[in-house]
Amino acid sequence: MGRKANFAEKQKKGPGRKTKKQKPPSFPAHIAGGPESETKLSHRQKQRLLKRKEKQQKLVSKKKVKQNEIPPSDDEVSADNMSDDHDQSDDASSTEDNQAPNKLFDMSDEESEDEMLEVEKANIELKKKQKRETEEDEEAEEDDEEDGGEDNREALQISFQDNDKELTLQDVQQRIKDILLVLNDFKRLRQENISRAEYVAQLRKDLCLYYSYDEFLMSKLMDIFSLSELMEFLEASEVQRPVTIRTNTLKVRRRDLASALINRGVNLDPLGKWTKVGLVVYSSQVPLGATPEYLAGHYMIQGASSLLPVIALAPQEHERILDMCAAPGGKSSHIAALMKNTGTLFSNDVNRDRLKAVVANFHRLGVNNAIVSCEKGEKLKSIISGFDRVLLDGPCTGTGVISKDPTVKTSKSDVDIQRCYNLQRKLILTAIDCLDANSTTGGYLVYSTCSVLPEENEWVIDYALKKRNVKLVPTGLDFGEEGFIKYKQLRFHPSLKLTRRFYPHTHNMDGFFVAKLKKFSNAIPVGVDDEEEEEQEPEVQETNSINETSKKKKRANHDSSNEVQKKKFKKNEEINGEIIKKVKKDVGANTKPSQQKLVASDSTTNGVLKKKVMKNKDVTKKLKQKNIKAVGSETNEVKKKKQIKKNNDGGIEGNKTTGKSADANSKINQKKLKKNGDARSNVNKKKLKMKKGPLLKKVATIDH
Amino acid sequence: MKRLSEERAKILFEKLAKFIGPNVKQLIDRPDGTYCFREHRDRVYYVSEKILKLAETFNPNQLVCVGTCFGKFTKSNKLKLHITALTYLAPYAQYKIWVKPSFEQQFLYGNHVPKSGLGRITENTPQYAGTVVYSMSDMPLGFGVAARSTADCKLADPLATVCFHQADIGEYIRSEDTLF
Numbered sequence: 001m002g003r004k005a006n007f008a009e010k011q012k013k014g015p016g017r018k019t020k021k022q023k024p025p026s027f028p029a030h031i032a033g034g035p036e037s038e039t040k041l042s043h044r045q046k047q048r049l050l051k052r053k054e055k056q057q058k059l060v061s062k063k064k065v066k067q068n069e070i071p072p073s074d075d076e077v078s079a080d081n082m083s084d085d086h087d088q089s090d091d092a093s094s095t096e097d098n099q100a101p102n103k104l105f106d107m108s109d110e111e112s113e114d115e116m117l118e119v120e121k122a123n124i125e126l127k128k129k130q131k132r133e134t135e136e137d138e139e140a141e142e143d144d145e146e147d148g149g150e151d152n153r154e155a156l157q158i159s160f161q162d163n164d165k166e167l168t169l170q171d172v173q174q175r176i177k178d179i180l181l182v183l184n185d186f187k188r189l190r191q192e193n194i195s196r197a198e199y200v201a202q203l204r205k206d207l208c209l210y211y212s213y214d215e216f217l218m219s220k221l222m223d224i225f226s227l228s229e230l231m232e233f234l235e236a237s238e239v240q241r242p243v244t245i246r247t248n249t250l251k252v253r254r255r256d257l258a259s260a261l262i263n264r265g266v267n268l269d270p271l272g273k274w275t276k277v278g279l280v281v282y283s284s285q286v287p288l289g290a291t292p293e294y295l296a297g298h299y300m301i302q303g304a305s306s307l308l309p310v311i312a313l314a315p316q317e318h319e320r321i322l323d324m325c326a327a328p329g330g331k332s333s334h335i336a337a338l339m340k341n342t343g344t345l346f347s348n349d350v351n352r353d354r355l356k357a358v359v360a361n362f363h364r365l366g367v368n369n370a371i372v373s374c375e376k377g378e379k380l381k382s383i384i385s386g387f388d389r390v391l392l393d394g395p396c397t398g399t400g401v402i403s404k405d406p407t408v409k410t411s412k413s414d415v416d417i418q419r420c421y422n423l424q425r426k427l428i429l430t431a432i433d434c435l436d437a438n439s440t441t442g443g444y445l446v447y448s449t450c451s452v453l454p455e456e457n458e459w460v461i462d463y464a465l466k467k468r469n470v471k472l473v474p475t476g477l478d479f480g481e482e483g484f485i486k487y488k489q490l491r492f493h494p495s496l497k498l499t500r501r502f503y504p505h506t507h508n509m510d511g512f513f514v515a516k517l518k519k520f521s522n523a524i525p526v527g528v529d530d531e532e533e534e535e536q537e538p539e540v541q542e543t544n545s546i547n548e549t550s551k552k553k554k555r556a557n558h559d560s561s562n563e564v565q566k567k568k569f570k571k572n573e574e575i576n577g578e579i580i581k582k583v584k585k586d587v588g589a590n591t592k593p594s595q596q597k598l599v600a601s602d603s604t605t606n607g608v609l610k611k612k613v614m615k616n617k618d619v620t621k622k623l624k625q626k627n628i629k630a631v632g633s634e635t636n637e638v639k640k641k642k643q644i645k646k647n648n649d650g651g652i653e654g655n656k657t658t659g660k661s662a663d664a665n666s667k668i669n670q671k672k673l674k675k676n677g678d679a680r681s682n683v684n685k686k687k688l689k690m691k692k693g694p695l696l697k698k699v700a701t702i703d704h
Numbered sequence: 705m706k707r708l709s710e711e712r713a714k715i716l717f718e719k720l721a722k723f724i725g726p727n728v729k730q731l732i733d734r735p736d737g738t739y740c741f742r743e744h745r746d747r748v749y750y751v752s753e754k755i756l757k758l759a760e761t762f763n764p765n766q767l768v769c770v771g772t773c774f775g776k777f778t779k780s781n782k783l784k785l786h787i788t789a790l791t792y793l794a795p796y797a798q799y800k801i802w803v804k805p806s807f808e809q810q811f812l813y814g815n816h817v818p819k820s821g822l823g824r825i826t827e828n829t830p831q832y833a834g835t836v837v838y839s840m841s842d843m844p845l846g847f848g849v850a851a852r853s854t855a856d857c858k859l860a861d862p863l864a865t866v867c868f869h870q871a872d873i874g875e876y877i878r879s880e881d882t883l884f
Binding site: 260289290292293295296320344346352355356357358359360362363364366368369370371372373374375383384 | 750751752754755758759761762763766767768769770771772773788791808809812839841843844845873874876877880881883884
């Protein structure tokens, strides 16, 4: 119960001790640079600078003149380099044109150029050329960018590349933002060639990457929430919920507890107007799970959301109440507190280890009207029933408490969810059966989970509504969002609006679901209850599309399972038939010329063939046995048996008729049979589904 | 769930009498219904008969706890009172010891009470009497055995033990696994 958690986390404040001693570093002006160094030039330095500038200007003008004389082209430059003397004379003439005072300087310049090797000159040319090219490229790029900017007004450019190695988290975040922007205004911002589905797929991928979910859970969440809400939910799931405690009204009043805790240095506030026992703890100097008040049973550390189902249950004094999944005893002890230790509280859980915590909490909190048992929830109905109220806080995937247990992000799969809601359905039926509809004060069931998935919430309630004489009643909680009445292809009973959903981003508590049901008749509706079918149901649903009503579902599933069996059967038959066909074909091809000579067959080859056919028979028999178990319709079986017998007999007869001519082909037949045999075994393993119609036809043709 | 044998019932009541004296009667004759002691896996439970009846529908192997656990019989047939009995010992206690706030935490870690940690003590506590230990704000913290009589306490030096520790509410955390 979080007793071992470290609630007194201190965050570092300020820059630390050492920083106060040190001043920020100061640099001398010549290192720091900036405008000061320029202003500090002396008069002479300024004059020299002016002169230098003049010189440079003259030099530039001279070079321009030179360039006019010799237009720069790559070929000519190379030619210049080849013939040094020509170059020199040319230079000389140009220098003569220039003014006298610069002559000396120029000459020296030329000399230095002369001193350069050919390779060096070539290098300089190459560098110039490269520079020019890069400048051109940059210009081109700038143009592109401008173009992109223009596009941005119409469509948001989003790169859908999957270079995950190069992508940083910032890039992913940016892309998420962009895609959200596009999806919010799809008509205007979309790129023409990209569909909404592609955008959504990319968004899902990015969200998975950014928040480290697996795609399965993310797609589930995307089904539940709108995009903006999804983002809020994901963000809220990253943050811990505030620590909340519940006052144990059996021992102390909330005001006294609050003052005692404040004296110990705990910073707290009342939780909300909807509860009189909750306190929210902002910070604490002492571990909340080890204060003398905690040990004396004055309070219990439990999430705000786990107060809700008990408030919805509204236990009364002198009632008989059942908590089916009690561990670790937070809600159970809350029930006992509301009952003021009167009546009887049954706290049950499957896990014996977790029950230790329940017993410890009960004793600590002073609950003495409880019976703690370790039974399977489904069995409770046969042990004791006639409860006034039942609380079922079922086992679930925990998708509402991702902030508490981040492993949920990646560990859940379709099968896990199915397993959960399968169990939840069984438990909720048991819970309803345990209730007493004739109770004067009650007859209520509260079902809650810490999951946000409709499969574990609305769908389970919907199932219970169909299976038992129960109806939904208002939960008595004046906040929270209404339950779904439709989800994807599922349509639930309209009264499911009375259920309540709680989200981390809207209510700052764990994701939670609460439904309150009232049982109005103890009779179980006729023709609805069938435990075995219930058990089968979800497993088969994997292959089957989900139907709306459970009755239909069941029938369909039953049929489909039979169909699968039948298909297997048919497949086997078909393969046998093919073998026969091939054998017949071969026979036909070879025996036509020598049909009249029916010579005694070669016993050995036919023997082998027979054996193989017998093997086939064995396999078909096994399959038949399976079918008998699964389908249980004997008439079909008899028919099929006959068919197979016919087929196999036909095969043997066909082989017999081949006679001597079959001799030559027997080896080929053997091979083919082998092949077919292998193929059949493979098919049996894989349980390939073939269409029913054509198969029947094939079988029919083979028979004739 | 079975009735206590004569012998064990005697041991139990003797033990309880050490702490609450003649008030043991009040545990049995209650105005709000009949209560009884029952034994389940060597542990003694104190439970209302109404609840007991309902509990009997369960398979004993699957039954973890009913009502309040008082203590456990050891292999040598002695009763060890658990801290869980404090709920019923505290209101009826004859001899009480109050510890100073500074010593509260120490006591909750399982230490004996020295004279320096002693805040108050019932007037005429004899030596080796069962006492219930309270904090100064009257919150029951546990129970023990008085090491000295009240008169001796006044003369004792500060480090001398006044009360031997037997059980404290820190055990809910320290020995949650072995307690139940």
